[in-house]
């Protein structure tokens with residue numbers, strides 16, 4: 152084994168003395184430096200599969216919303232969730248081995264310390280987004296898998312959530328799972344969520360046209376395919392796709408996409424919708440979604456992850472009640488970036504509990520599993536709903552006592568099929584929002600008027616050493632550098648409805664400062680002053 156790994160590894164040498172880290176969302180983003188990392192992550196994927204008795208592990212090659220020249224890699228665990236946190240350090244360890252000799256030593260150390268039976272057959276599935284560097288990185292990955300004798304299936308170009316879906320499907324085909332998550336094909340994915348969408352809209356008015364900006368990424372062909380499965384002639388998904396230039400890789404995420412819209416607070420130039428028309432943006436690998444519209448006076452209005460979370464949580468709460476189910480706990484998970492008004496709306500108006508976690512999907516997902524119906528969204532549009540085992544069995548076995556309850560129950564069952572529980576999924580979330588707006592009889596304006604965001608500001612601060620910034624309380628308070636939090640607190644105290652925090656970015660070499668206050672000018676001033684304290 153060692154000799155075949157070394158032979159393959161020589162084709163993917165480690166560049167210089169660069170240090171890599173498997174972080175919040177895998178290893179990303181890096182430019183032209185990822186070949187050896189992907190090779191080594193491939194070795195780990197096979198080990199992970201062997202450790203879990205041959206369960207299927209996913210490897211996704213993508214750098215999400217980042218610039219086209221970057222790329223990244225992340226592992227998907229058997230139920231379609233992010234790699235178990237304790238294994239991130241193993242990925243980092245392999246990625247940073249200085250030479251092949253050290254790589255083998257670390258690889259063998261993992262086998263013995265994790266008590267892995269190296270003769271267990273490993274199975275890995277992989278996919279990539281539309282970036283130009285994708286195919287070469289797939290070669291690095293498959294070279295690694297071949298060198299250790301792992302069986303693999305390459306699914307070509309997929310959205311990140313589609314790969315998560317496939318992993319979960321493949322691992323739930325057999326007992327102890329009572330039911331597979333879905334048919335483990337791309338077509339199975341479209342049929343599952345498209346079918347649930349059609350069911351939820353049966354007998355309802357058509358949603359009308361929506362403009363979707365696909366960030367010039369993989370979301371464009373996949374949304375088109377989904378729309379075809381749903382059927383153009385049904386008229387229930389009348390989607391106008393903009394920014395679909397996947398054959399021009401340099402256009403990926405350029406002046407478009409969910410991250411652009413959220414950070415710039417403006418529509419992508421290509422999205423020319425009329426006032427009050429629904430628009431949405433996906434990111435480069437289609438795991439984030441934001442909505443927006445322009446008001447009658449032309450003002451841009453963003454409906455971000457917080458607005459999606461509140462919409463979804465209120466709909467699920469109503470549906471559970473209407474079905475006559477009383478013992479399911481619905482809750483919402485947010486991060487420190489959630490607008491204070493959204494948190495107040497969830498707790499006071501919807502009467503639901505909120506948990507705040509550190510940034511990064513794995514933290515939100517984990518916290519959401521504490522509820523029966525756990526709705527989680529980051530403000531940037533990344534999120535989904537997870538249903539507990541108890542929720543699944545309660546809903547499946549519930550006997551409705553009236554036609555109204557029966558219809559709500561049917562909708563609830565379809566809703567579970569529509570939602571990609573494995574991970575935040577922009578395509579599934581898009582259909583979910585469309586369904587809810589139709590059921591509520593709302594346009595974007597009615598949705599937007601549920602609560603008003605507090606003015607806020609997010610700034611990126613270049614610092615000498617971002618690792619000096621350590622936080623607590625779900626990243627809302629700094630414990631290091633010592634004394635900085637006291638200064639932030641005293642600034643915040645001067646502003647009506649003021650709130651601010653600073654945290655080290657997990658993906659860039661910078662610290663992010665977020666602020667909120669009752670007035671726009673005050674929120675901006677507060678952000679500036681906190682940034683001055685941090686730098």
Ligand code: 16G
Nearest residue numbers: 175176511512513533656657658659
């Ligand atoms: C990653 C995370 C995203 C988070 C962002 C924060 C995943 C799949 N993605 O993109 O959820 O919002 O990092 O970036 O977990 P930051 O640490 O640079 O602010």
